[in-house]
Amino acid sequence: MIIVESSSGHELQVEVVPIENDDFTSLNEERYFFDWASEMQNEIFKLRIVGASEILGLVSLERIPSELRVHVSLLTVSKENVGSSKKYKNIAGNLLAHVAKVAVLQDGENACFSLRPKTELVQHYVEEYNMSVTGVTLSMIVPEILELIKRFDHE
Amino acid sequence: MSKKVKKNSAIDPEYGLDSRYTSKGEQQTEAIALMKMRLERMQNLSREQIVKAKLIQLKLAMEEYIKSPVYDDQNHFLDFLETYVDTIYSRRNKFAKDVNISSVRLSQIINKHRSPSEDFLLRLMVHSEKVYESICEFKKMMWYQVFFYEKIYDTMASQDEWRPSIEKEIKLSESLD
Numbered sequence: 001m002i003i004v005e006s007s008s009g010h011e012l013q014v015e016v017v018p019i020e021n022d023d024f025t026s027l028n029e030e031r032y033f034f035d036w037a038s039e040m041q042n043e044i045f046k047l048r049i050v051g052a053s054e055i056l057g058l059v060s061l062e063r064i065p066s067e068l069r070v071h072v073s074l075l076t077v078s079k080e081n082v083g084s085s086k087k088y089k090n091i092a093g094n095l096l097a098h099v100a101k102v103a104v105l106q107d108g109e110n111a112c113f114s115l116r117p118k119t120e121l122v123q124h125y126v127e128e129y130n131m132s133v134t135g136v137t138l139s140m141i142v143p144e145i146l147e148l149i150k151r152f153d154h155e
Numbered sequence: 156m157s158k159k160v161k162k163n164s165a166i167d168p169e170y171g172l173d174s175r176y177t178s179k180g181e182q183q184t185e186a187i188a189l190m191k192m193r194l195e196r197m198q199n200l201s202r203e204q205i206v207k208a209k210l211i212q213l214k215l216a217m218e219e220y221i222k223s224p225v226y227d228d229q230n231h232f233l234d235f236l237e238t239y240v241d242t243i244y245s246r247r248n249k250f251a252k253d254v255n256i257s258s259v260r261l262s263q264i265i266n267k268h269r270s271p272s273e274d275f276l277l278r279l280m281v282h283s284e285k286v287y288e289s290i291c292e293f294k295k296m297m298w299y300q301v302f303f304y305e306k307i308y309d310t311m312a313s314q315d316e317w318r319p320s321i322e323k324e325i326k327l328s329e330s331l332d
Contacts, residue, residue, distance in 0.1 A: 033171045067186050076171030083170075092169040105215040109200065109208035112193060115174040116185075124168040134192045137185045141193055142200060142208045149211060150291050 001097065002154045003049070003056070003088040012049050012088070014056070016098040019044040023055065031079045032058060042073050043102075047095055056081060057091040061099055061113075063106065069139075070103040072096075072115035090152070096129060097152035100145045114139040207290050209242045214287070217297055224304045226312035230267065232302045236279070237265055243286065254278040276302060 002011045019036075023046060027036040032055075036044065039060040047057040060073040077091040096113075103111040114137050117125055122138065125131045129148060131138040140148060176182040213235060220231050240250045240261075247265070248258035256275065263269035271279075279298050287293035294300075310317075 034173065064182075064186075067190065069186075069189070071176075071182075072172065072174050074171070074173055074175065077169060101215055104208060104212050105219065108212040109205040110197070111208065111212075112189075114185075114189060115172060117168075117172055117174065121168045121172070132192065132196075134189050135185060137189055139189055139193070141196060143204045146204075146207055146211055146291075153292050 001094045001152055003047075003090045003094065006086055006089055014047055014094060015050050016045050016047050016059075016095065019046050019058070026055070027058070033076045033079070034074050036060070036074070039074055045095070045098060047091055047098075056088060057095050059095040059099060061102065063102075065106075068107045068110045068112060070099060070106065070111075070113040072099055072113060075115070093129070094152050097148050100140065100148045101153075104145060104149065109142055111145055112139055112141045113145065206242055209238075210287065211291055213238050213242065214291065214293055214297070217301055221297070221300050221304060224308040226308050230305070232271070232298075232305050233265060233267065235298075235301060236271075239283070240265075250282075254282050271302065 001014045001016065003014050004011055024037055029035060036058060042060040042062050044058060044060045046055045047059075048055055055078065057075075057077040059075045062071045062073050063069075064071055075092065075095055077086075077095075080087050081091055099113045100111075103113040115125070115131075116137050119136075122133065125138050126133060129140070130144050131140050132144070217235055220235075224231075240247055244250045247261060251258040251261040254275075256278065260269065260275075264271050264275065276298055280295055283293060283298065284295060
């Protein structure tokens with residue numbers, strides 16, 4: 001998985017790994033926008049550059065086995081990676097690709113992940129990630145979910 | 156959600172996403188509509204799309220195993236091999252023919268009557284490269300890693316079984332002082 005440094009265009013290898021208890025001390029709302037401690041009942045993953053410890057993005061997800069579905073609960077990139085002056089590109093995409101992998105690992109050809117963005121953000125997720133709209137829920141299943149993995153899954 | 160979040164959302168749609176359900180009822184109502192849509196679309200999946208999904212699932216399972224090998228009664232290498240062959244081929248002897256080994260030899264390997272040789276691992280590696288080429292990234296060393304990690308981990312985890320008899324046979328005849 002790769003992110004791109006906006007200023008130089010350099011590609012950097014990243015990894016998405018489960019969060020550790022010690023991480024919560026640095027996860028303030030000022031930099032990561034949400035109260036991540038309130039998500040402890042869900043699985044939380046962090047994105048970081050391989051070999052570095054700084055958290056650049058976070059996603060929490062809820063597995064719903066009875067529906068063969070993984071639901072994105074919260075997702076964010078760190079404050080310095082928001083907006084036109086963002087330091088790195090593709091953080092959110094890599095986090096979503098990780099969710100896609102969790103879903104495919106769990107359910108194979110029946111894999112599905114879902115999320116519910118605010119109305120004004122729906123178009124962005126549809127256009128950027130090719131998600132399907134069902135009411136207020138956006139979802140991704142085979143074959144689009146496989147394309148998302150392929151798009152972000154660089155060695 | 157705080158005011159800061161609302162402010163940032165106006166700048167960049169990817170600042171974050173709060174997608175939490177507020178109630179179980181809300182989740183269930185959406186689940187029904189979502190499942191209806193999924194079932195309709197799943198009926199139209201081609202065999203090729205299903206095979207691709209299963210092969211990516213297999214690759215992810217192998218990666219998980221490599222990240223954290225487990226010691227149990229299962230033979231993970233053979234489980235992965237069986238899934239690989241059965242996902243792609245309608246009959247196992249077709250795979251044997253494609254990698255140019257006898258179907259008897261393949262059957263012996265899958266049924267644990269014969270250990271996979273290095274030659275077999277090489278053939279499997281090259282076959283996988285061709286299969287995954289158009290699907291997704293697939294590390295060349297993956298089958299090797301699974302095979303040897305399992306061997307290492309099983310050996311280390313079963314020391315109680317093999318160590319007593321081996322230790323009796325091992326001596327140090329030269330003094331190191």
